[in-house]
Amino acid sequence: MPYFYLAHCDLIKTKEGRKLLAKKGINWELVRISVGTEPIEELISIFEKALNQI
Numbered sequence: 180m181p182y183f184y185l186a187h188c189d190l191i192k193t194k195e196g197r198k199l200l201a202k203k204g205i206n207w208e209l210v211r212i213s214v215g216t217e218p219i220e221e222l223i224s225i226f227e228k229a230l231n232q233i
Contacts, residue, residue, distance in 0.1 A: 190196030191207050200207050214222060 187196075187200070190200055197207050
């Protein structure tokens with residue numbers, strides 16, 4: 180989430196900061212996905228391809 184990283188860069192870059200986020204139930208590795216009216220099959224295909232490259 181770009182906005183999260185911009186707002187909380189200091190917390191994400193340090194071990195202590197990541198511990199604080201975890202204590203509050205916030206996953207610092209969170210990925211936010213925003214979609215509109217794309218066909219669901221197309222989205223699934225794109226994510227499958229992307230996740231297979233990891």
